[in-house]
């Protein structure tokens with residue numbers, strides 16, 4: 001198969017191992033990953049180096065969480081036969097690419113990333129005035145570019161990092177994609193596509209470069225995708241030549257925005273470990289029961305006879321996630337008409353969560369009993385990832401002229 005198509009079809013995403021996963025991860029991120037794994041070549045990795053940028057003074061949580069995160073992914077339905085699962089630190093090429101990219105990345109680009117100042121202010125108890133923390137979005141760029149991933153599923157807070165990645169890729173291609181004779185080589189490559197295709201490419205290129213016609217750009221890219229007669233290097237040249245840049249050694253990724261999870265925590269705020277309001281994927285049934293039972297409800301409902309308003313009640317948000325229309329109707333009538341008690345109202349939620357978690361818990365338990373299986377999955381995934389990363393690094397070094405030995 002044509003390599004560039006394969007690469008742009010790949011999806012990469014990562015999670016920092018700073019604790020076990022909860023329903024917020026499941027409904028927000030994992031279900032999305034599970035769908036993507038059938039359609040794309042997916043790379044999912046445990047971003048252990050990223051965790052160090054904020055947890056460098058107490059890294060003990062990282063090693064334990066790294067394995068737990070993998071168990072949670074597998075238990076939730078990530079299939080290691082379809083997706084490549086690995087640890088960042090087992091693919092040291094990420095660090096090499098990060099270093100090389102750091103040479104060309106203006107300091108201002110990193111200082112301007114919104115999460116830099118935000119997190120420094122929000123995590124006041126940690127000293128984040130470090131070199132590693134400033135550079136972490138660039139490490140993320142290396143994570144993405146090293147697999148030449150076309151798509152990166154991320155939450156809203158991470159979109160700026162994918163944007164930075166695009167800028168860095170563009171700069172890299174501009175600086176190192178213009179090998180000697182670039183124009184001549186591109187013109188020769190155009191001819192190799194055959195008369196008809198060459199003519200079409202030239203027209204589309206002109207329309208894009210002279211009139212900024214985005215549709216022409218898209219059509220031309222599609223045309224390049226379909227070329228079977230030209231080499232990969234030529235294809236990369238022509239992608240870049242199309243836009244007036246250099247050879248596209250590191251393609252620019254797109255973000256796939258993960259819809260903001262509707263999953264509330266048990267206090268009605270967003271479910272997050274830092275708010276201490278989570279239900280873990282491996283939470284045992286009694287604990288789920290206990291947590292939902294003690295959840296706050298509409299404060300107006302002090303007694304059974306006081307009518308309430310579901311809109312003012314965090315339990316209602318759980319019904320929105322879990323209940324069918326009939327149950328929701330029953331909640332609204334019962335609550336507003338003071339016909340049901342809050343404990344009754346919570347029962348279907350408890351049942352729904354527990355039946356959702358039961359198979360996940362079971363699978364997690366099996367994996368926990370079988371650490372060798374997990375180790376093998378991660379070792380194999382890391383090897384597979386490393387093969388791809390090595391290929392990219394060969395090209396990167398060559399483009400930068402540091403492939404001598």
Ligand code: TRP
Pocket residue numbers: 012013014015016047050139140143144152153154158
């Ligand atoms: N920074 C991401 C987070 O905090 C995790 C991450 C690291 C990541 N590298 C990535 C996500 C590459 C997507 C792609 O959630």
Ligand code: SF4
Pocket residue numbers: 297298301308309310313314315316331334335336340341342343345346
């Ligand atoms: Fe909330 Fe249900 Fe109680 Fe109404 S009846 S306040 S929706 S828990």
